[in-house]
Amino acid sequence: xxxxxxxxxxxxxxxxxxxxxxxxxxxxxxxxxxxxxxxxxxxxxxxxxxxxxxxxxxxxxxxxxxxxxxxxxxxxxxxxxxxxxxxxxxxxxxxxxxxxxxxxxxxxxxxxxxxxxxxxxxxxxxxxxxxxxxxxxxxxxxxxxxxxxxxxxxxxxxxxxxxxxxxxxxxxxxxxxxxxxxxxxxxxxxxxxxxxxxxxxxxxxxxxxxxxxxxxxxxxxxxxxxxxxxxxxxxxxxxxxxxxxxxxxxxxxxxxxxxxxxxxxxxxxxxxxxxxxxxxxxxxxxxxxxxxxxxxxxxxxxxxxxxxxxxxxxxxxxxxxxxxxxxxxxxxxxxxxxxxxxxxxxxxxxxxxxxxx
Ligand code: NCD
Numbered sequence: 234x235x236x237x238x239x240x241x242x243x244x245x246x247x248x249x250x251x252x253x254x255x256x257x258x259x260x261x262x263x264x265x266x267x268x269x270x271x272x273x274x275x276x277x278x279x280x281x282x283x284x285x286x287x288x289x290x291x292x293x294x295x296x297x298x299x300x301x302x303x304x305x306x307x308x309x310x311x312x313x314x315x316x317x318x319x320x321x322x323x324x325x326x327x328x329x330x331x332x333x334x335x336x337x338x339x340x341x342x343x344x345x346x347x348x349x350x351x352x353x354x355x356x357x358x359x360x361x362x363x364x365x366x367x368x369x370x371x372x373x374x375x376x377x378x379x380x381x382x383x384x385x386x387x388x389x390x391x392x393x394x395x396x397x398x399x400x401x402x403x404x405x406x407x408x409x410x411x412x413x414x415x416x417x418x419x420x421x422x423x424x425x426x427x428x429x430x431x432x433x434x435x436x437x438x439x440x441x442x443x444x445x446x447x448x449x450x451x452x453x454x455x456x457x458x459x460x461x462x463x464x465x466x467x468x469x470x471x472x473x474x475x476x477x478x479x480x481x482x483x484x485x486x487x488x489x490x491x492x493x494x495x496x497x498x499x500x501x502x503x504x505x506x507x508x509x510x511x512x513x514x515x516x517x518x519x520x521x522x523x524x525x526x527x528x529x530x531x532x533x534x535x536x537x538x539x540x541x542x543x544x545x546x547x548x549x550x551x552x553x554x555x556x557x558x559x560x561x562x563x564x565x566x567x568x569x570x571x572x573x574x575x576x577x578x579x580x581x582x583x584x585x586x587x588x589x590x
Pocket of ligand 1: 285362396458496498
């Protein structure tokens with residue numbers, strides 16, 4: 234079975250084909266009206282969402298399919314203590330494909346290990362969010378003409394912003410992309426993204442806290458929300474919440490063909506006056522999200538029909554070892570077997586949440 238848990242589950246060639254399909258669907262949606270007739274998508278959202286869930290549901294309806302599911306954990310048996318694995322095993326008796334969002338890191342990975350239908354990670358805690366990345370890639374490709382040779386500034390909460398982690402992983406496989414990581418020290422990019430992706434591949438990147446200083450060199454500016462729900466200390470959130478507010482003033486030194494992206498929802502990190510700037514592309518980006526999810530559903534169902542399987546994760550035997558990340562699914566569900574893989578510099582990482590152990 235093929236799933237989309239991490240953006241790197243798809244090869245660069247597969248991603249190109251998927252983005253081509255998304256463009257084709259956007260150009261002629263009527264041609265795909267019956268493509269998923271009699272197929273069902275389950276949306277299991279254990280965490281709030283507007284865009285992601287509704288764009289998945291709109292995507293399936295526009296393909297002629299049906300949708301079932303829930304939009305909060307309270308309305309599922311998770312409230313009774315059911316494990317993610319059991320919920321998903323049951324739902325896979327009723328649906329052909331499952332999109333799942335969960336506050337616990339690695340939950341979709343755990344789900345993919347026990348089900349016979351494709352699982353799509355629609356966001357797992359502060360870890361990753363591959364379908365937002367598909368949306369971002371589609372938008373950048375349409376705006377810039379390609380996914381190569383540009384400078385992208387990623388600004389805001391790079392620590393907990395899962396969309397940033399997946400986007401860097403995807404762009405690290407393109408050529409000539411330079412990353413400018415713009416955040417306060419407290420919200421810097423997690424170590425696994427830095428060492429295992431940026432450093433390991435010798436990519437060009439710089440780190441700064443100064444958005445205005447970085448502005449002139451950027452081709453793409455990816456703004457993010459400070460992720461209030463992931464802070465354990467509310468005072469820390471209050472201190473950092475207004476770290477960056479993009480205004481027309483701050484865009485004065487920006488390139489004329491800059492593309493401003495944001496996964497949304499926005500809180501106050503982009504002033505509404507910026508919306509009228511032709512460089513603001515975040516609402517177009519949200520529209521791309523529906524078409525790219527249509528392409529993803531079609532692609533995964535096609536792979537399932539052909540019986541495609543993903544390459545096994547090369548695991549390391551580590552008897553007695555446990556992941557120490559308190560936000561990992563193995564912490565939430567003690568009976569889940571801990572699993573580890575080897576990372577850069579011989580470190581071991583948890584297969585579910587990628588924390589170093
Ligand atoms: C993002 C998410 O859920 O991580 N939203 C989305 O899916 N478009 C970004 C965010 O919540 O800040």
